[in-house]
Amino acid sequence: MNRLSNKVAIVTGAAGGMGAAMARLFAKEGANVMATDIQEEKLSTWVNAAQQNGARIGYLKHDVTSQEDWQQVVDQTLALYGRIDILINNAGIYPGPTDAESTPVELWHKVMSINLTGPFLGMQMCIPHIRTAGGGSIVNISSIAGIVGGNGPAYSASKGGLRLLSKDLAVSLAKDKIRVNSIHPGGVLTPMTEEIIASEAGREAMKTLCPLGRIGTVDEIAYGALYLASDESTYTTGSELVIDGGLIAR
Numbered sequence: 001m002n003r004l005s006n007k008v009a010i011v012t013g014a015a016g017g018m019g020a021a022m023a024r025l026f027a028k029e030g031a032n033v034m035a036t037d038i039q040e041e042k043l044s045t046w047v048n049a050a051q052q053n054g055a056r057i058g059y060l061k062h063d064v065t066s067q068e069d070w071q072q073v074v075d076q077t078l079a080l081y082g083r084i085d086i087l088i089n090n091a092g093i094y095p096g097p098t099d100a101e102s103t104p105v106e107l108w109h110k111v112m113s114i115n116l117t118g119p120f121l122g123m124q125m126c127i128p129h130i131r132t133a134g135g136g137s138i139v140n141i142s143s144i145a146g147i148v149g150g151n152g153p154a155y156s157a158s159k160g161g162l163r164l165l166s167k168d169l170a171v172s173l174a175k176d177k178i179r180v181n182s183i184h185p186g187g188v189l190t191p192m193t194e195e196i197i198a199s200e201a202g203r204e205a206m207k208t209l210c211p212l213g214r215i216g217t218v219d220e221i222a223y224g225a226l227y228l229a230s231d232e233s234t235y236t237t238g239s240e241l242v243i244d245g246g247l248i249a250r
């Protein structure tokens with residue numbers, strides 16, 4: 001129940017899917033949470049309901065590509081809770097299956113901007129405050145697409161970039177007791193993947209391709225993030241936690 005007592009966590013992309021699951025779980029484990037997303041109405045609906053049940057969760061409309069929005073998120077989190085210990089860079093988009101020749105450069109830039117520049121800006125803005133708090137944990141939600149190919153050039157490059165960005169900051173921030181790790185989910189049922197993997201064909205493909213024979217749940221990712229966010233993982237930095245039912249173990 002209290003694995004994150006006295007911690008303050010920012011979770012991006014928290015209107016639904018994995019972000020909402022992480023924000024809920026972190027609050028249940030004692031954290032004060034700032035949940036953010038570009039979809040304000042969807043975000044506020046579940047956060048208001050959670051607040052009525054006593055959860056310590058605030059929310060803000062936030063475009064992760066905007067420095068001004070990040071400044072607001074940092075300022076509001078400090079005003080509300082007084083510190084920042086944990087940053088979960090979860091917001092992301094999947095542009096669908098494309099190949100290099102059919103990927104317009106505008107789409108390439110959009111995917112990079114949300115999936116890679118967004119987490120970079122978040123870390124840049126939050127690091128000074130996590131340092132002031134005496135150290136903490138940053139978790140970047142990458143993908144198995146950041147480790148193996150086959151998911152389209154822009155998505156793969158953005159998630160592979162996020163994987164190595166995490167390792168670079170893990171090295172440079174270790175002296176400040178700021179740990180940086182990445183999580184690499186496989187196929188997880190969320191609004192992003194509903195149409196792809198929730199179909200009959202998608203479920204059948206997962207049965208065949210995935211050693212555990214099924215699609216993952218958002219809570220199975222949230223528990224991985226909880227471990228990396230908590231003081232249970234104080235010797236873990238620069239690591240990549242693959243949560244994929246064994247999909248890329250073959």
Ligand SMILES: NC(=O)c1ccc[n+]([C@@H]2O[C@H](COP(=O)([O-])OP(=O)(O)OC[C@H]3O[C@@H](n4cnc5c(N)ncnc54)[C@H](O)[C@@H]3O)[C@@H](O)[C@H]2O)c1
Binds near residue numbers: 012017064065187
């Ligand atoms: N679902 C999967 O199978 C899977 C697998 C591997 C990795 N991922 C990654 O997990 C993360 C969470 O995705 P999800 O599956 O929960 O999907 P999701 O679509 O439910 O969540 C992504 C959230 O990011 C938000 N977002 C998009 N652009 C934004 C922006 N510019 N600023 C702020 N928020 C923005 C969306 O509004 C959405 O709520 C993503 O980074 C995704 O790439 C998902």
